[in-house]
Amino acid sequence: xxxxAPLLSARGVTKWYGRRLGxxxxxxxxxxxxxxxxVGESGSGKSTLLRLLTRQADLDAGTVSYRMRxxxxxxxxxxxxxxxxxxxxxxxxxxxxxxSFGLRMSVSAGGNIGERLMSAGARHYGDIRAEAGRWLARVxxxxxxxxxxxxxxxxxxxxxLQIACSLVTGPRxxxxxxxxxxxxxxxxxxxxxxxxxxxxxxxxxALIVTHDLGVARLLSHRIMVMKAGEVIESGLTDxxxxxxxxxxxxxxxxxxxxx
Amino acid sequence: xxxxxxxxxxxxxxxxxMHLQGGVTLPVMVNVTFDVRAGECVVIVGPSGAxxxxxxxxxxxxxxxxxxxxxxxxxxxxxxxVQASPRRILALRRETxxxxxxxxxxxxxxxALDVVVEPxxxxxxxxxEARDKAAAMLTRLNVPQRLFGLPPSTFSGGEQQRVNIARxxxxxxxxxxxxxxxxxxxxxxxxxxxDLINARxxxxxxxxxxxxxxxxxxxxxxxxxDAVHFSAAA
Amino acid sequence: xxAASYNFAYLDEQSKRMIRRAILKAIAIPGYQVPxxxxxxxxxxxxxTGGIQVTAAILGPDDVLKVIDxxxxxxxxxxxxxxxxxxxxxxxxxxxxxxxxxxQTRHRVxxxxxxxxxxxxxxxxxxxxxxxxxxxETETRRxxxxxxxxxxxxxxxxxxxxxGHIATAYAYPVMVAGRYLMDPSPVxxxxxxxxxxxxxxxxxxxxxxxxxxxxxxxxxVVSLDFxxxxxxxxxxxGTCALCGADxxxxxxxxxxxxxxxxxxxxxxxxxxxxxxxASAGEKPHD
Numbered sequence: 027x028x029x030x031a032p033l034l035s036a037r038g039v040t041k042w043y044g045r046r047l048g049x050x051x052x053x054x055x056x057x058x059x060x061x062x063x064x065v066g067e068s069g070s071g072k073s074t075l076l077r078l079l080t081r082q083a084d085l086d087a088g089t090v091s092y093r094m095r096x097x098x099x100x101x102x103x104x105x106x107x108x109x110x111x112x113x114x115x116x117x118x119x120x121x122x123x124x125x126s127f128g129l130r131m132s133v134s135a136g137g138n139i140g141e142r143l144m145s146a147g148a149r150h151y152g153d154i155r156a157e158a159g160r161w162l163a164r165v166x167x168x169x170x171x172x173x174x175x176x177x178x179x180x181x182x183x184x185x186x187l188q189i190a191c192s193l194v195t196g197p198r199x200x201x202x203x204x205x206x207x208x209x210x211x212x213x214x215x216x217x218x219x220x221x222x223x224x225x226x227x228x229x230x231x232a233l234i235v236t237h238d239l240g241v242a243r244l245l246s247h248r249i250m251v252m253k254a255g256e257v258i259e260s261g262l263t264d265x266x267x268x269x270x271x272x273x274x275x276x277x278x279x280x281x282x283x284x285x
Numbered sequence: 286x287x288x289x290x291x292x293x294x295x296x297x298x299x300x301x302x303m304h305l306q307g308g309v310t311l312p313v314m315v316n317v318t319f320d321v322r323a324g325e326c327v328v329i330v331g332p333s334g335a336x337x338x339x340x341x342x343x344x345x346x347x348x349x350x351x352x353x354x355x356x357x358x359x360x361x362x363x364x365x366x367v368q369a370s371p372r373r374i375l376a377l378r379r380e381t382x383x384x385x386x387x388x389x390x391x392x393x394x395x396x397a398l399d400v401v402v403e404p405x406x407x408x409x410x411x412x413x414e415a416r417d418k419a420a421a422m423l424t425r426l427n428v429p430q431r432l433f434g435l436p437p438s439t440f441s442g443g444e445q446q447r448v449n450i451a452r453x454x455x456x457x458x459x460x461x462x463x464x465x466x467x468x469x470x471x472x473x474x475x476x477x478x479x480d481l482i483n484a485r486x487x488x489x490x491x492x493x494x495x496x497x498x499x500x501x502x503x504x505x506x507x508x509x510x511d512a513v514h515f516s517a518a519a
Numbered sequence: 520x521x522a523a524s525y526n527f528a529y530l531d532e533q534s535k536r537m538i539r540r541a542i543l544k545a546i547a548i549p550g551y552q553v554p555x556x557x558x559x560x561x562x563x564x565x566x567x568t569g570g571i572q573v574t575a576a577i578l579g580p581d582d583v584l585k586v587i588d589x590x591x592x593x594x595x596x597x598x599x600x601x602x603x604x605x606x607x608x609x610x611x612x613x614x615x616x617x618x619x620x621x622x623q624t625r626h627r628v629x630x631x632x633x634x635x636x637x638x639x640x641x642x643x644x645x646x647x648x649x650x651x652x653x654x655x656e657t658e659t660r661r662x663x664x665x666x667x668x669x670x671x672x673x674x675x676x677x678x679x680x681x682x683g684h685i686a687t688a689y690a691y692p693v694m695v696a697g698r699y700l701m702d703p704s705p706v707x708x709x710x711x712x713x714x715x716x717x718x719x720x721x722x723x724x725x726x727x728x729x730x731x732x733x734x735x736x737x738x739x740v741v742s743l744d745f746x747x748x749x750x751x752x753x754x755x756x757g758t759c760a761l762c763g764a765d766x767x768x769x770x771x772x773x774x775x776x777x778x779x780x781x782x783x784x785x786x787x788x789x790x791x792x793x794x795x796x797a798s799a800g801e802k803p804h805d
Contacts, residue, residue, distance in 0.1 A: 145669025215393035273304030
């Protein structure tokens with residue numbers, strides 16, 4: 027976080043679904059190496075916000091800007107589809123709660139990891155396979171599973187494979203939507219630990235959408251609490267969790283089950 | 286020495302508003318004012334519930350303040366933590382302010398050695414060099430080597446606390462916040478910790494500690510601040 | 520003439536103009552799949568209705584038509600389509616590759632090199648090479664627009680991972696003029712090199728899928744591969760039992776119930792011409 031220029035910058039991000047509010051006037055900066063958690067209950071607008079930030083949906087108002095590798099800050103709306111596609115498959119990573127959004131379930135683990143490399147122009151089978159094997163090992167999956175398809179993998183392995191697929195091109199920003207949702211506690215701990223290590227080692231920035239304050243505490247530097255489409259409280263993770271100001275945040279914090 | 290204090294707290298007040306209990310406001314502290322200089326150890330005393338730990342948490346940024354200033358001076362720059370951005374606080378935690386909490390908040394699966402290594406690496410040390418230093422520190426604190434590779438969540442309270450101390454005392458923070466660092470330690474290890482704290486003092490660190498053990502307090506304290514003077518509960 | 524009530528080449532002039540416009544656009548953007556309003560033809564989809572509509576749109580009274588199915592002039596599909604155009608367009612037909620001006624083909628490129636006065640019309644069942652990996656048309660169009668073809672290499676990667684080599688033997692994907700990924704219709708990959716830098720205009724019609732695409736003459740067409748698994752032509756090893764050719768694409772023919780079999784040229788015209796030349800050459804020995 028020595029870099030003082032934000033990597034991602036959101037201002038006044040607003041989205042309506044007809045007369046229903048998706049999210050309103052969300053603004054924040056995400057800096058290099060920083061992990062920000064967006065927390066809130068189901069329906070609070072946190073997943074909508076993630077879709078808007080990654081331009082999977084159009085904004086009704088506001089801007090989202092991104093610092094390109096050449097150092098220029100560009101409004102994502104002003105990028106061409108081709109430029110956005112390159113961002114999505116090289117500079118950004120995605121970990122979805124539902125692995126089938128992020129993986130090709132009938133393509134081998136190696137093929138899944140290799141896809142982003144091949145999209146980026148890699149054309150040496152042996153190199154692609156070796157790189158895929160290295161990433162599989164890095165996310166703690168036995169390299170012997172390289173030719174197996176993710177539909178034969180456990181839930182935790184699928185999440186780890188998604189992580190490998192995302193990181194193989196050396197992205198600077200990773201978006202995660204409930205990355206450990208629906209997993210056993212022990213499996214969850216393993217993935218959180220893996221993510222934590224990778225984020226530090228690779229100097230990644232990350233935006234994590236989660237309803238789980240434990241996940242937020244473990245992974246994030248800062249928290250934004252969303253309620254009914256708006257960010258109602260934000261700040262240092264430990265301050266928001268240990269000294270929550272808003273009634274809703276206090277309710278969320280008091281609802282955590284003791285470990 | 287006419288040196289500027291490392292930490293200057295002035296007029297700090299803190300209360301909690303409990304929205305889940307009908308919006309009741311609980312005042313915790315009123316007008317906290319004291320300072321700490323380099324190489325000095327200030328021990329905060331007072332009955333439990335007086336808000337001693339809350340003072341440390343406000344300095345560390347885990348609690349917000351209602352009013353007042355908490356100015357930390359490091360490398361010639363003064364910064365008011367009450368107004369500082371989250372990013373700035375994180376930077377100060379990395380570079381300047383160390384905190385040994387009462388209990389280690391262990392991360393699942395991370396081995397004890399890596400828990401200690403982490404702040405050093407965050408400050409730019411190489412992992413190998415940091416590992417050597419961490420191992421030496423843990424050994425000095427009588428943590429058996431067979432535990433280095435295990436996650437501290439499985440350790441006894443005393444072992445966890447020593448991992449916590451190693452993590453907090455190893456980097457050369459200019460300001461150290463110690464919350465009952467010796468509470469769950471035996472006499473032998475208490476003595477080691479006292480030596481370590483005094484060594485950090487000689488190294489120029491400004492230290493604020495909460496210590497109940499009178500022997501330890503006498504061994505490290507240069508000054509006593511009584512929480513009764515600013516406790517809203519008193 | 521019993522077909523007098525039909526317009527020349529079966530389709531009405533407006534339909535032919537519509538198809539020609541699609542063909543012109545296809546030629547202008549080599550390898551790009553141009554949608555067109557595919558007409559009902561008097562035969563079921565899957566019998567070459569796309570190729571037939573293209574042929575109908577480009578055929579003139581002076582053209583000479585050849586139709587092959589898997590390289591052969593005398594299979595049902597070839598015979599029927601040849602008879603169809605002889606009837607509705609009254610054009611001359613031939614089985615000789617060199618005599619034809621328009622050649623409609625299913626699943627082969629003739630062995631005899633084509634010339635710049637010829638047009639090769641392919642019948643195409645599934646024009647989208649990415650379809651098996653990406654079922655959404657919106658998504659495959661986006662991938663084409665962005666030239667995002669990593670996915671096609673994923674298929675080849677999977678081939679090698681599973682079989683140790685690129686097992687795709689026909690409909691082998693190609694890049695046309697360095698821009699568009701294209702399915703060359705289910706021709707054996709043996710034929711892929713003949714598609715590149717070909718003197719003849721090559722047109723592709725998919726009737727059910729309503730797409731036309733084209734490769735203009737002398738266009739570079741590259742078969743996808745990996746640096747360490749380069750594209751390889753494949754043919755059955757052996758020689759043709761009829762003409763003795765050892766460099767043509769061979770069909771396997773079962774000759775009895777006891778496992779007897781022989782290999783013969785899949786291109787029946789090429790094989791016949793070789794035999795005629797050979798027997799003409801042997802005559803002095805008689």
